Amino acid sequence: MPNLGLPRGQLLIFLLQLTSLSVLQVYGIGINYSRDDFPADFVFGSGTSAYQVEGAPFEDGKTPSTWDIFTHDGYVNNGETGDIACDGYHKYKEDVKLMADTGLEAYRFSISWTRLIPNGRGPINPKGLQFYNNLINELITWGIQPHVTLFHGDLPQSLEDEYGGWLDKKILKDFVVYADACFREFGDRVMHWTTFNEINMLPMLGYDAGMMPPRRCSSFYGMNCTQGALDEPYRVAHNTLLAHASAAKLYKQKYKPVQHGFIGLNVLAFWFSPYTITTEDLLATQRANDFYVGWFVNPLVKGDYPDVIKKNAGKKIPSFTKTESLRLKGSFDFLGVNHYASGYVKDQTINPAVETRDLMADMAGLTHVLEYFKDVYGNPPVYIHENGLRTVRNGSMSEELNDAARVKYMRGFIGSVLDALRNGANTKGYFTWSFLDVFELLGGYDSAYGLHYVDLNDKDLKRYPKSSATWYSSFLKKRGIQSVGQGKDSVSELFHSHL
Template sequence: MMRVMVFLVLLLLTVMIMVGNGEQNGPALLSRDDFPSNFIFGSGTSAYQVEGAAAEDGRSPSVWDTFAHAGYMQGTGDTASDEYHKYKEDVKLMKETGLDAYRFSISWSRLIPDGRGRVNPKALEYYNNLVNELLNHGIKPHVTLFHYDLPQVLEDEYEGWLSPKIVDDFTAYADVCFREFGDRVSHWTTLNEPNVLALLGYDLGFAPPKRCSHPFGNCSRGNSPTEPYIVMHHCLLAHSSAVSLYARKYKAKQQGFIGINVFVYHLIPLTNSTNDIIATRRAQDFYVGWLIEPLYRGDYPKTMRKMVGSKLPKFSRSQSEQLTGSYDFISLNYYAAMYVKDDPHDIPASQRDFRADMFAVVTAADNGLTKSDTLFPVLPSGLRGVLEYFKQSYGNPPIYIHENGFAMPQNGSLYDVRRVKYISDHLENLLIALRNGSNTLGYFTWSFIDAYELLYGYEYSYGLYYVDFGDEDRKRYPRFSARWYSSFLRGRNHTNLMNSSPNLTPFVSTT
């Protein structure tokens, strides 16, 4: 049970109720002008988390609708932040904030309600309007095709990502998106955090489709020791198929870029023992290499092949060739550091899940070095460490930081100085990484507005802008962090903001 609880802590990735190291010192003294002139700054959300309009204009349910309505979450995304109706107001806010880019996802079940085939004209209208509105305000759309919200119809028909049928259906869905929006969208991300999708949805059962097996979780169906590996395998094949399609049909004309997203921790040996150091390397292979090695070298890490054995699927030669180099960029979601301890055991492979397969425990515990009210170690230099790891291990690929943010209770407070400290310190370390040669091209905060968070509903939020979920109109209010980020993006010395009061006036559209 203790091992399961430790792994549970690891995977509660969206709760970052943390106290940053040295938070009383105020934000770092830097501005946009310190970064390269072509560096992209933005913020992001995802479809189910902000759009709402869950049953409007032909949208069909996704697995997240089913999961939320089953009572596993606090509330649902039925209305969420209502961006479906308020996108013009939000784009105006983005312009006023000074964003270069907005990262959002397309709802597969809104665009293609049956999962395949018929395209919903209302969805085409909405996403075309959103893309055009962004471009009209000088904001680049960075579009994610899949952000956890698989059409429920595909889950019901063939168990979604567990079936190889998903590869063709995802590719056909991507084809629609490239065809309809690619003349204006230049940056595509195929999948958001497939490593988290596999572990939360198919090992512990904390997320849809809620599959797991005893003793790793409490689900009515699933197989924790095997299914995460199958899901990741199909995610990789779907990604490379979509990238291949884009290269064949669209890239020459549209001149766009396509990549994939991975959730990352900065992993640190719990002690300086040889065993913990080696265990940390294994954990890197399992958490990052599991997704990135096939894209970089055409196969899973040798460490995983050795330790997972026959549970780890194999790629054919043609699949391996298609996977290798199937990205123009890698996007990272980084929030915190974690500590790794060696964990030798004699559990048979058939009874081991992902964590047990790597013979290591990844934990927030750090021998008391973290403040007592910190659930996860806040280590801004960890972002620099992650970027150095990608530079040294994977040929310094083009990288976008697509998520970086700080959760706080959704209590209406607008003076989120801890969030400002968090973002500022991470930007400072990002700048150091750039000066050390990292090929990072952009940074996006999570999230632009408060969202329906995919593990905690409306209890915690990351938004630069507060959304009053108790108000039928879902009014937006700028937090201190929104004003700080805006000042940063305009190249101003923003330290004087620390002594100012937040703006309590809601944003109201004048259009």
């Protein structure tokens, strides 16, 4: 908790005003719940993505994606790649059995565009088609809902090379053809489609900061990139939104009447609180929300970008035509939200500064994110697609398996989802990130988020359940009441350690 220059008593009052929760709720003390406290149709699951779990990057007809090239060029953790990852391409049956044993009700995964349609366009790859059919069928056999993401950052490198990928509107046609193939081949069994994972991070990290492929930068925030321009993040955001709207229109007109599924879009959402109660920090906080979330959700709900973004970006941001605006507005059945942490925002002349808060405050943050979507965007159906705690792999299996901090994190955040539900938020599901210790896109194999440990020193990459997997399994199988605050922390200890 930062020092805001307030006496301790006033600081506590300020905290309560920010959270609109009682002290006990802020710190998760004495809140008990079970699976039965959630609606019967509320779904609990876990997830991965294609590049992070499958491996086999050049096997059975698959061609390189931008992530294959990016990692092979040495940009992640001194040259680590997803060439093997968790070898999910070969071990999917074992993994689905593990999901069933854990009690997962749903599994969220992405399709590799270049595994299904090599080079980004042209005929479907029979081997790729067979793999995803087998995976989906295996999930359904075990009673696990498949929730499928079409694009999780791994663009066909051939399209990047040919016309610049997401920078060119040519990508719209290729993406819709790819989406059409997925809907046609898998839509009889897949009821939940997400067009883009963290659509807001592609322009920010790929075209502004240069931390992800295609490693382009704006002049303000770039990581020593040799290519890029100030307008590129806005052009990419524009094209991805139009690609989503076109794919959603296709699905709703051609497939939804027969398949009866749902289509949506995913964003990464922090919960931002003002660093101080000054007008400047309050405005900066709203500006942060608009740039992180409103940039993409406003067009889906209101048909246009937030005014503050249009004002700040000026000529750099494209405008929607009337037809595009109408196509965007309402082009989703649900919104997916990835949420990991919260932060404070302090006004600066260039961009909002974010300071990470403590874990207990973060737990309350997810409640606020869900209530923000309820209050600002008309309470659309929302799935928490990713929520998880990063730990550092240290080589000690015993320490990795005893992930008590992750158990505490999950207890708190699932409790915060329940709080939001009880406050009227239209939340439909919760997925942990991640089911296995996958190849992390920013951290390689140094970072771990998984419910299950993957032994990278074992040639068979054997999986081992962590304490978090055991806890989640117990919760999902309705084995007793879960207490958010259970553990050794006392009320006094929490007050002194976090205030």
